[in-house]
Amino acid sequence: MDSQKTSAQVMTLPMCQWLGTERADDHLVAWSETREHRQRDFRRDVAALFARVSASLCSRWALCLEDNYSFAVALLAVLYSGKTPVLPGHFRQSLLTEQCDEFDALITDLPLQLNCPVLRFPFFADEMLLVLPAFPENASLILFTSGSTGKPQKIIKPVSCLERESQWLSAQWGAELAGSRFAATVAPHHMYGLSFAFMLPLSLGLPFATNSVQYHEQLRSLAAKIPLAFVSSPAFLKRLDATLAPVTLREVFSAGGPLESDTAQLVKETCGCPPTEIYGTTESGVIAFRQQTQPGEAWTLFDNVDLRHQADGTLSLISPIIPQPEGIALNDKIKLSPEGSRHFDLLGRKDRIVKIAEQRISLDEIEQRLRALDLLTDACVLTIEKQRRVSVAAVIVLSHTGDALLQAENRNVLFGQIRHALREWLSPVSLPRYWRIVPAIPLNQQGKRATAELQEMFL
Incomplete structure (x- = not known):
């Protein structure tokens, strides 16, 4: 593909105009097999949730929503209220409990029970349309990196950067996308899904599927x-x-x-x-x-x-x-x-390098050594912190040989043999201290390792 191919200029709308009169009341925003959400619904639902969020003293709102239309409503409602959407990147209750210092309240369509105020979808939207305030200048939201080498890192993402990125994508592909609808396997709670399955269709005025x-x-x-x-x-x-x-x-x-x-x-x-x-x-x-x-x-x-x-x-x-x-x-x-x-x-x-006990440890090297063993077919390593001590943890998939050893002996014998084999290449501090056996390494909607699920195994 040639760089920045020439195509007819396609108009994108900034987020502050997504609910405006530039789009007709019956404009299709999102759809599922059983329901269509039109522009009039979008305005009403955002305004109704805005009223609830703005009445709260909470300033940071975590969004944990499986329905993509509900996510769009919630994100806009929080931004219009002058508050900050937080996208944890996962919906796992135990890890959200650990992460609770990153948000003050939760908006969800899942049966999550957290020690903070919770607004739940679906909710009743008053037919009387409230007038939204001006969209805030310098609006931003919070995402998190995958955390593949430890604790996920918080990233503050200005809405203006997301809008500019959508303009790039529209300049490149907008003409050929005209008249289409969007469907996705990825969720808008991660950067790729946010950019391509959320920002791009809404900026172009193209409908998106509510379900993955x-x-x-x-x-x-x-x-x-x-x-x-x-x-x-x-x-x-x-x-x-x-x-x-x-x-x-x-x-x-x-x-x-x-x-x-x-x-x-x-x-x-x-x-x-x-x-x-x-x-x-x-x-x-x-x-x-x-x-x-x-x-x-x-x-x-x-x-x-x-x-x-x-x-x-x-x-x-x-x-x-x-x-x-x-x-x-x-x-x-x-x-x-x-x-x-x-x-x-x-x-x-590049190697995923972490520092433990003043030693530089390559998580990639540990994984490679584990996968080379006859006892295993796959492995994933990460770092966890327990009692203020950082250690290496391993999630492993057994081969037929490894499973036979586990059945004939026990876990201590299995893990002992693995550690013994690793000592030929790895320093003592690099050896995994905690172990979990799984049938397959879990992946998230982005097709990457489900870091949150992996971390949860060691809580």
């Missing part, structure tokens, strides 16, 4: 009825069923990791278009994109985004949608194409 797509059959059923743009991840796309009759989608977006070339080809054959892969982070927003016309296609930077060599030999990302004028370091190994080019290759993640 779970299966290929659902996707095919939707695509057979309406022009569809699909926001997904490698974990879902690699499971597409080549035996199902193909459909034609307007666009397929994928993020969360590079697609294997055979998966990209599978998407093209089953969905009628090559997937567009997005590279970005929670901190940076979008960075680059590609379509694999051939295996290992290079990535293309978005306009105004640059990668610059620093004096120490590292690369920094410079982007107008991040607050640091000096740029931020990326956690991926990158090889730039020849001087002056806007292209680069991704060479994999």
Whole structure:
């Protein structure tokens, strides 16, 4: 794909105009198999929830909502009230309890029980439409990184940065998305889902599905009825069923990791278009994109985004949608194409390095050593803190050999043999102190490791 291909300019609306008269009362905002939400409903529901949120003294509102329309209503209601939406990135009660110092109240459509004020969906919306105040200047929301090397890090994301990012995406794909609807496997509680499954359709005035797509059959059923743009991840796309009759989608977006070339080809054959892969982070927003016309296609930077060599030999990302004028370091190994080019290759993640007992520990190396053992087929390691002590914890998937040992002996014998094998390569402080056995490493809606679920295993 050529960088920033030329297309007709497509108008996007900033968030402050999403509820305005620019869109007619019967404009379709979101839909499900059983219900359609129109612009008049959107205005009424936001105003009704705004009245409740603004009457509260709480300033930071966690949003834990499975229904995507409810998420849109809640996020706008909190922002219009001059308060801050907090997107924890997961809905797990035990971890939300641990994270409770990050928010003051909760809006949810789930049976969560927390020691804070809770507003629950569905709620009754008064037919009398309240007049919303002016949209606040400098509005922002809070997201969290995945926390793959420890505690998730809080990221404050200005709405203005999200809007500018939507303008970039619209300039690139808006013309071909015109007249389509959005469906997604990813949730808007993470940066990728927030940008592509929430900000982009609402900025363009395109309807989005209230429910996440779970299966290929659902996707095919939707695509057979309406022009569809699909926001997904490698974990879902690699499971597409080549035996199902193909459909034609307007666009397929994928993020969360590079697609294997055979998966990209599978998407093209089953969905009628090559997937567009997005590279970005929670901190940076979008960075680059590609379509694999051939295996290992290079990535293309978005306009105004640059990668610059620093004096120490590292690369920094410079982007107008991040607050640091000096740029931020990326956690991926990158090889730039020849001087002056806007292209680069991704060479994999840098080692996840943590410091324990003054020693630098590579979590990636521990995982690699675990996966190399005959007793295991997969492993994931993370750090946890108990009694003010940080330790390595491992979630493992047993092979037939490992399962046979567990059945013949016990867990202590199994873990003892694993530790003994690891000591050949790892220092004592690197050896996992806590263990959990699972049938498969859990993944979240983004197709990444479900860090919150993994951490919860060790509470």
